[in-house]
Amino acid sequence: MNAPFEGIGASVRRKEDLRFISGGGHYTDDINRPGQLHAYFRRSDRPHAKIVSIDTAGAAACPGVVAVYTAADLAAIGGVPCGWQIHSKDGSPMAEPKHPVLAEGKVRHVGDPIAVVVAGTRQQAKDAAEKLDIVLEDLPSVSSVTDAVAPGAPRVHDDVAGNICYDWHIGDKEGVDAAFAKAAKVVSLDLLNNRLIPNAMEPRAAVGDFDPMSGEYTLYTTSQNPHVIRLLMGAFVLQIPEHKLRVVAPDVGGGFGSKIYHYAEEAMVTWAAGKLKRPVKWTAERSESFMSDAHGRDHASTAQMALDAEGKFLALRVSTLANMGGYLSTFAPAVPTYLYATLLAGVYTTPVIYCEVKAVFTNTVPVDAYRGAGRPEATYLLERLVDTICHDTGLDRVAIRRKNFIAPDAFPYQTPVALQYDSGNYIATLDAAMKAADWAGFPARRAAAKARGKLRGIGMSTYLEACGIAPSKLVGQLGARAGLYEVANVRVHPTGSVTVFTGTHSHGQGHETTFAQLVSDQLGIPVSQIDVVHGDTAKIPFGMGTYGSRSLAVGGSAMVKAMDKIIAKGKKIAAHLMEASVDDIEFKDGKFSVTGTDKSRTLGEIALTAYVPHNYPIETLEPGLDETAFYDPMNFTFPGGCHVCEVEVDQDTGITSVVNFVAVDDVGRVINPMIVEGQVQGGVAQGIGQALLENAAYDAEGQLLSGSFMDYTMPRADDLPNITVGTESTLCTHNPLGAKGCGEVGAIGSPPAVINAVIDALKDFGVRHLDMPASPQKLWAIIQSNRPRMAAE
Amino acid sequence: MYDFAYQKPSSVADAVKALGAEDAKALAGGQTFIPVLKQRLNKPSVVVDLARLGLAGIKVTGEAVVIGAMTTHGAVAASAEIRRAIPALANLASMIGDEAVRHRGTIGGSLANNDPSACYPSAALALGATITTDRRAIKADDFFQGMFTTALEPGEIITSVSFPVPAKAAYMKFKNPASRYAMVGVFVAKGPAGVRVAITGAGQGGVFRHAAFETALSANWSADALAGIATPADGLNSDIHASAEYRAHLIGVMARRAVAAAG
Numbered sequence A: 001m002n003a004p005f006e007g008i009g010a011s012v013r014r015k016e017d018l019r020f021i022s023g024g025g026h027y028t029d030d031i032n033r034p035g036q037l038h039a040y041f042r043r044s045d046r047p048h049a050k051i052v053s054i055d056t057a058g059a060a061a062c063p064g065v066v067a068v069y070t071a072a073d074l075a076a077i078g079g080v081p082c083g084w085q086i087h088s089k090d091g092s093p094m095a096e097p098k099h100p101v102l103a104e105g106k107v108r109h110v111g112d113p114i115a116v117v118v119a120g121t122r123q124q125a126k127d128a129a130e131k132l133d134i135v136l137e138d139l140p141s142v143s144s145v146t147d148a149v150a151p152g153a154p155r156v157h158d159d160v161a162g163n164i165c166y167d168w169h170i171g172d173k174e175g176v177d178a179a180f181a182k183a184a185k186v187v188s189l190d191l192l193n194n195r196l197i198p199n200a201m202e203p204r205a206a207v208g209d210f211d212p213m214s215g216e217y218t219l220y221t222t223s224q225n226p227h228v229i230r231l232l233m234g235a236f237v238l239q240i241p242e243h244k245l246r247v248v249a250p251d252v253g254g255g256f257g258s259k260i261y262h263y264a265e266e267a268m269v270t271w272a273a274g275k276l277k278r279p280v281k282w283t284a285e286r287s288e289s290f291m292s293d294a295h296g297r298d299h300a301s302t303a304q305m306a307l308d309a310e311g312k313f314l315a316l317r318v319s320t321l322a323n324m325g326g327y328l329s330t331f332a333p334a335v336p337t338y339l340y341a342t343l344l345a346g347v348y349t350t351p352v353i354y355c356e357v358k359a360v361f362t363n364t365v366p367v368d369a370y371r372g373a374g375r376p377e378a379t380y381l382l383e384r385l386v387d388t389i390c391h392d393t394g395l396d397r398v399a400i401r402r403k404n405f406i407a408p409d410a411f412p413y414q415t416p417v418a419l420q421y422d423s424g425n426y427i428a429t430l431d432a433a434m435k436a437a438d439w440a441g442f443p444a445r446r447a448a449a450k451a452r453g454k455l456r457g458i459g460m461s462t463y464l465e466a467c468g469i470a471p472s473k474l475v476g477q478l479g480a481r482a483g484l485y486e487v488a489n490v491r492v493h494p495t496g497s498v499t500v501f502t503g504t505h506s507h508g509q510g511h512e513t514t515f516a517q518l519v520s521d522q523l524g525i526p527v528s529q530i531d532v533v534h535g536d537t538a539k540i541p542f543g544m545g546t547y548g549s550r551s552l553a554v555g556g557s558a559m560v561k562a563m564d565k566i567i568a569k570g571k572k573i574a575a576h577l578m579e580a581s582v583d584d585i586e587f588k589d590g591k592f593s594v595t596g597t598d599k600s601r602t603l604g605e606i607a608l609t610a611y612v613p614h615n616y617p618i619e620t621l622e623p624g625l626d627e628t629a630f631y632d633p634m635n636f637t638f639p640g641g642c643h644v645c646e647v648e649v650d651q652d653t654g655i656t657s658v659v660n661f662v663a664v665d666d667v668g669r670v671i672n673p674m675i676v677e678g679q680v681q682g683g684v685a686q687g688i689g690q691a692l693l694e695n696a697a698y699d700a701e702g703q704l705l706s707g708s709f710m711d712y713t714m715p716r717a718d719d720l721p722n723i724t725v726g727t728e729s730t731l732c733t734h735n736p737l738g739a740k741g742c743g744e745v746g747a748i749g750s751p752p753a754v755i756n757a758v759i760d761a762l763k764d765f766g767v768r769h770l771d772m773p774a775s776p777q778k779l780w781a782i783i784q785s786n787r788p789r790m791a792a793e
Numbered sequence B: 001m002y003d004f005a006y007q008k009p010s011s012v013a014d015a016v017k018a019l020g021a022e023d024a025k026a027l028a029g030g031q032t033f034i035p036v037l038k039q040r041l042n043k044p045s046v047v048v049d050l051a052r053l054g055l056a057g058i059k060v061t062g063e064a065v066v067i068g069a070m071t072t073h074g075a076v077a078a079s080a081e082i083r084r085a086i087p088a089l090a091n092l093a094s095m096i097g098d099e100a101v102r103h104r105g106t107i108g109g110s111l112a113n114n115d116p117s118a119c120y121p122s123a124a125l126a127l128g129a130t131i132t133t134d135r136r137a138i139k140a141d142d143f144f145q146g147m148f149t150t151a152l153e154p155g156e157i158i159t160s161v162s163f164p165v166p167a168k169a170a171y172m173k174f175k176n177p178a179s180r181y182a183m184v185g186v187f188v189a190k191g192p193a194g195v196r197v198a199i200t201g202a203g204q205g206g207v208f209r210h211a212a213f214e215t216a217l218s219a220n221w222s223a224d225a226l227a228g229i230a231t232p233a234d235g236l237n238s239d240i241h242a243s244a245e246y247r248a249h250l251i252g253v254m255a256r257r258a259v260a261a262a263g
């Protein structure tokens, strides 16, 4: 019987899905420790206020209450740290005001935790929290970046002048000025990148536990990177050494970035467990998620492109205000700088670029990386600017892109904004996407729609992103306070089955399958014989977690390195058993054989020998078959591609329907095409969500107006078209797999394709730009205000 | 939610008695009430479950469709009899919330709640329905008294709703993009109660009749008859999804579509 092919390139069904879809997952909220208590956080309902007084007596006297804590109790512990430091233009370090675990003296956003009640049950804790007597005195507040940098704006932090966290820049200012002076044409565009609320299906949760006998703490938490949480919380907040702190991130129901960061609630339950010597659990209610999970995006930018007479890009100038919210979240400073401005060359040969970025504090929930992180903002700006150039000049949208593409033979390509692209072929993805979307047939479809009274539009984005973050040396230069390698431990058991321990973390991505396929491919054993373990600092040597589409490119590469070591050792054992020279042993399809003979041993036989080393080269080789590798890549990886969107707008109501969406991406080596398709589709769903539906709405003072699903428009199945996904891959040149990453491409490439299509649909109305989301109300207003002008013409 | 006592009486009389207690509240499908409890916006002493009162059921005669108060939206949407007699009513029910909401939510709960974005009040008003309670019959015209306010007395239980069968009727709903409740819902009907146009989702005071549209349609039942009749934005809701002006515009669009659909 032929075993089904399960190696690289096979669409193996996801091993984890049976447990996820049958209620068998084991999430943080499923964890209940003996003697467990429950925490409830009382949060600010004001955007900015002085804490005049907190009287806890009423709460403390409630049934079941074990403890009530406020900032006054936490004097001995640190604030929530920031993991990335940016320096301003003038060399000064960014403003890094303390982010206390519980608010100290002031609250700075709706949702800021003020006090925590710990009680026997959740209900008791919540009942008692209502009895906290908290007197707040409102302070002037500000929610938008433009308001926050205006002269005389209220200060979010007393010691941060102008609310400026940093004023950073990259690129060649003089070179750009010179190019603009000589340009035949300059096109400018002001644009907003709307704030989003991640809304993972599983809300955040944390259980802190403490063993007084061993002095060991355990934190179970909804995290994308348990080792990073251990480091941040242990070293900076609670001063618990690593060997006394275990962090477990079991099944996690979606993260999209929002579960990368170290949050105050994690520190709080861990600290309280130590104090009370009893486990303490907290699970967010959905409304808490809206006001305490880090939000995403929220940029206001001006972009200008200088062009020659033929439409060749000569120089790009960008100025961006990025909202940080009330405090700095873990990676927040990196997002609008090294994950954004370095991407502004995109897929184009623009020779000089200058970008300045001001990061701004406001009275809103902290903003951090959300699926794509910085790269969607860069892509949106660039791809909207390219279409606006065509709008202003009459140049063709496809021709101008082709004219400015980095050619397929130009790699490695050094951009003017730090990055060096290793590989890509933007013409190939463009051609494939246009073909799949029948771009050529669009005029007929537009005419047919017009006959039905609908406005039809088509749009594209040709984009690139940098992921697989990344080389430690590079990110260190850029301000990261950590390394960004990955770790794999491949353990071949005595009878030949394999457990792989990875420092990456799966929260929906299907790692248990993809990684098993990778191991199956390399070691020649069936997927059923391989388990992938992640999410526990007690089991996994180390790891930096999952974000930035890094798991396969970096974590998978570490696995390959560890397997190389397994194979190298296996060859030595095989050579001994078969009395041959190591150089004559080859490993293929799970068998070690002596070249040119029919002598061979299976991996299982070699493993058994390694663990039962009766006949073994013990003088020169240790027993066992268990290898670990740390892999630190040479560069980022650079996925890219072309997304084409087609929409129909109903002029009577302003409703936009996405009628077709095609994504053709270069994600490098594809291990499981079905999983790649799912990842891209999920990303596109979020991108369409950002473009048409989602918006974290604050009023000018910082009240969250979209604090529930009644007001925050999550994309639903019927908002989405069938999404056609294709791949046109070039291989990454510097990692052993050639993999680039596919987790974020959908969310990065799609929003400008959607908005470009909407604007194309409104072509006859003279619309040059509109900000996301393109809601029915917004489109209706545009159609209304442009109608009279049309009639007058 | 806060603690409360729970009762599940088996007769309307017992239920009325139980609801006589201070801060007692009736529970039907719980699709509005339970979220309210979870958010601690209501603190009932006792919750009286209406599930065992025998109030679910559909009866269709030549002149009227009578729906028991505890009949779910799902049951109304799926009823072949209602689809024959008043298809607009079945369509309306099929567009409420999602499958899970329709499986629990009831017509009695929807009318008693009189959410300004709810769908059923527009049908009741446009069709000239009669709401029957444990103690009396109330004309829809008298029943809706402003948002979340009705003619019901404390402890009064809706037992059924009777809709006269119209000659023509249709419901058009512009869904709030986020909540999918009616941002603007328009129910048009030509029936025993005359030509009526009821608007939900839009008015600050909840469901209301559109006099100008009714006059125009009484003279000429066609979508074209509504063209050019602007709806004033005064008194309409404004929120992050729709300004009062946009709602005023949508009332016109939805009304024309409803008339066209009614045939």
Ligand SMILES: Cc1cc2nc3c(=O)[nH]c(=O)nc-3n(C[C@H](O)[C@H](O)[C@H](O)COP(=O)(O)OP(=O)(O)OC[C@H]3O[C@@H](n4cnc5c(N)ncnc54)[C@H](O)[C@@H]3O)c2cc1C
Pocket: B025, B026, B027, B028, B029, B030, B031, B032, B033, B034, B050, B069, B070, B095, B096, B097, B098, B101, B104, B105, B106, B107, B108, B109, B110, B112, B113, B115, B117, B118, B119, B120, B152, B156, B157, B158, B159, B179, B180, B181, B182
């Ligand atoms: C996600 C979601 C989406 C929704 N979308 C829509 C929508 O699109 N359109 C729409 O119209 N509605 C919508 N709803 C509301 C839904 O239709 C509810 O079913 C309805 O509003 C209340 O009915 P219920 O049976 O659930 O009543 P409950 O929630 O149990 O009760 C509501 C109120 O009515 C009172 N009450 C209930 N029954 C009676 C009775 N027989 N006599 C007197 N008082 C009574 C209760 O005391 C309570 O005050 C939605 C709800 C949800 C959760």
